[in-house]
Amino acid sequence: MIQPVPMTQGAQAPALSQQLAPASQCLLAVQSGRSLSDVLPQVPSALRPGVQALVFHALRQAGMTAALVKLLANRAPSPPVRALLQLALALMPELSADEGAPHYSAHTLVSQAVQAAKTAHDTQAQAGFVNACLRRFQREAAALLVQAGRHPEARWNHPAWWVRRVQQDHPQQWEAVLAASNRPGAMALRVNRRHGSREAYLQRLTAAGLPARAAGDGYGVLLDHGVPVDRLPGFADGDVSVQDLAAQQAAPLLLAGHDSQQRLRVLDACAAPGGKTAHLLEHADVDVLALDKDAQRCERIHDNLRRLRLAAQVRAADAARPADWWDGEPFDAILLDAPCTASGIVRRHPDVRWLRREADVAQLAHQQRVLLDALWPLLRPGGRLVYATCSVFRAEGSDQVKAFLERHSGARAGVAPGHLLPGLPEGGGQFNDNDSGEHDGFFYACLEKATT
């Protein structure tokens, strides 16, 4: 539980020591298996943006700082002390040189970390130890970093099994993928083409003092600096949505070449929170059934559609059990944006890599296989199913699709990006899609059903 931290009377911005306490509680919560999106909302709102920036950075350095704590401490510190030390070490100038990382002088950091240790009941008694560890790091940083960096987990700041898997799956690009996964992603927008052009929206951004550029398919925009959505012109009126450039490829891929005279019947099988459902409806006049197993997340589909002034049929149901919800009428197109490890979106969710276990990969690949096999019979002959995951692992991408094609003789693979890797000038798929190098890791396959 995150304890509320009182604001200093009359203070302009909270002192670092005030942010370090809730930030280390968040880090500790992730280390005990909780998602950051569950714990961050418990941080008092005045502190939340600062705390989020600290925790995001600490998670991107957590492999290295865990190794450093082992070198600095003769015996394992208590979890709250370890978390505070990891945070403070991540913020040391040697580990926070990257663009976008919070910057503090070593002197400020040590004194603020010790102050934070003194104020929390579970670290109070160890304030001297925190001071000693951080001062030793200051003196011996170069040697300690070399020693710690011999372990892949510390060198790459991802679990060792994850590093191994990316290495096997992408032997040419694995280092670039891991490095890109550890950098913050730019804020990407999708302009609602029903409300206006991308060029017109770029002008509105300029007028609002938000520098940005066009990127990706027809309606993508990259902001130079991220902002809260309420600062985006026309956000409440549905003129724009926040969506990564890789995710923006789903709707055009599913609807490519479709005859606009014919109103397609489309299934979005794993739809919540509705980012791609909305894009399908912005893109063309289609009838969409948006399903999601999670009824609470279905509410978010409704919220998104309401804001964008779009309409779809939304149902809370298990896509793997069509007998519960399908009326027997085949779909012209199906989007299966399947549940996955999310290994492609760690730029935006730096906790994901530490929460996942290696066994999750096979378990999620099994769910994806079940969903693919359950939905394929619902597609009309000549129809198209786009299978997508926000993963860089082949087990959830190209291997999954290869096995599907072996099981289903009436299916053939159409042109699709394949594995889109984050931060590379080229995707690893059939053609180069990652021109900006500025999108998440994703996988897309286009499965077409034979007409006879």
Ligand SMILES: C[S@@+](CC[C@H](N)C(=O)[O-])C[C@H]1O[C@@H](n2cnc3c(N)ncnc32)[C@H](O)[C@@H]1O
């Ligand atoms: C990757 S997210 C979908 C993101 C969404 N397509 C978007 O663009 O906003 C995967 C979703 O699949 C849902 N899901 C998982 N298993 C499911 C199942 N068997 N049937 C329907 N939905 C499922 C999860 O609740 C989750 O919301």
